[in-house]
Amino acid sequence: MQVKITEKITLNVEVSGHGPAMLLLHGNGEDHHIFDTIAEKLQQHFTLYAVDSREHGSSTKTGITFNYEDMAEDIHLLINQLGLKEVNIVGFSDGGIIAILLGIRQEAYLNKIASLSPNLSPKDWKKKPLQYLEQKYKETKDPAFYLMLNEPNIDPEALKKIQIPSLITAGENDLFYRSMYRTIENQIPDATLKIIKGHDHSSYIIDTDLLYNDFIQFFEDEKSK
Numbered sequence: 001m002q003v004k005i006t007e008k009i010t011l012n013v014e015v016s017g018h019g020p021a022m023l024l025l026h027g028n029g030e031d032h033h034i035f036d037t038i039a040e041k042l043q044q045h046f047t048l049y050a051v052d053s054r055e056h057g058s059s060t061k062t063g064i065t066f067n068y069e070d071m072a073e074d075i076h077l078l079i080n081q082l083g084l085k086e087v088n089i090v091g092f093s094d095g096g097i098i099a100i101l102l103g104i105r106q107e108a109y110l111n112k113i114a115s116l117s118p119n120l121s122p123k124d125w126k127k128k129p130l131q132y133l134e135q136k137y138k139e140t141k142d143p144a145f146y147l148m149l150n151e152p153n154i155d156p157e158a159l160k161k162i163q164i165p166s167l168i169t170a171g172e173n174d175l176f177y178r179s180m181y182r183t184i185e186n187q188i189p190d191a192t193l194k195i196i197k198g199h200d201h202s203s204y205i206i207d208t209d210l211l212y213n214d215f216i217q218f219f220e221d222e223k224s225k
Contacts, residue, residue: 002058005077012058013078014050017043020111022088022219024050025075025095027117027202028144031057034092034202038209045216046088051078053094055144065143068094068152072101085109088219092116092205097152103162103188104154112219114167116211117174117201120154120184124176159187166191167218169211171199192218 004010014032016039024035032050039048052059053071075098079087087109091099096118103113119125125133137145166188170181172195185193194214196204204210 003078003081005074005081008062009054009060009074011054011060011074011078012052015048016050017046017048019046020086020088020219021084022046022048022090023075023079024048025089025091025098026051026053026056027093027095028148029056030206033057034206035090037207038212038215041209041212042215045220049078049082049084051075053098063143065146067147068097068101072098072105076102076105076107079107079109086111088112088114090114090116090215091118093118093201094147097154100154100159100162100184101152103164103166104158106161106163110164112165112167113162114169114215114218115184116169116205117171117176118168118184119176120152120156120180122149122151122153124180126175126177129175156183156187159184160189162188162191164190165218167194167214168192169194169196169204169214171195171201171204172197173200175201 001013002010003013026032026034031052035050054074055061088111089099096115099113099115168184168191181193185191
């Protein structure tokens with residue numbers, strides 16, 4: 001369905017399943033279909049809201065520069081418009097950054113978040129993928145590449161404001177330095193960090209249900225609330 005959240009922005013949302021609300025937020029250059037495989041299982045436990053971010057999928061495309069704060073506000077407006085409460089968020093990469101930003105904002109509707117392979121700063125990129133990103137932006141001037149080269153800029157101290165259970169994951173061979181993930185784990189009061197052995201930035205997420213059992217254990221464990 002198409003949900004108009006502002007005069008200029010409409011988000012495409014696919015709703016499925018039954019149970020507590022869970023938003024699925026994809027990464028840069030993707031759409032909600034990256035979660036199709038795991039969604040088939042998760043929808044047995046949750047009402048899933050698989051969202052295409054602005055400038056992605058079937059959501060509004062303006063072609064202009066955008067930032068993570070804009071994207072986080074989009075999701076905030078979407079949740080309010082849908083009237084959702086006790087919301088769980090699963091966000092990958094850009095989506096993981098959005099989940100962290102909403103957690104820092106201490107939005108009352110949040111229940112738990114899973115932030116998969118996020119970063120806090122452009123400085124977190126390893127050298128080779130950063131060079132690739134710089135070259136791609138030079139060639140294309142794509143606002144999506146510009147975004148990743150200049151944002152996010154999250155102060156690690158701000159992570160202490162996240163007062164809900166938070167699952168943080170990263171691939172063993174991720175695009176970002178491991179030390180950054182340790183920082184996130186240490187700064188969020190109720191954080192669990194899981195490093196996925198043998199996987200890169202996205203191979204444990206896109207078109208796979210590898211994290212299904214982890215999600216069920218994390219989101220359905222009442223003791224962690």
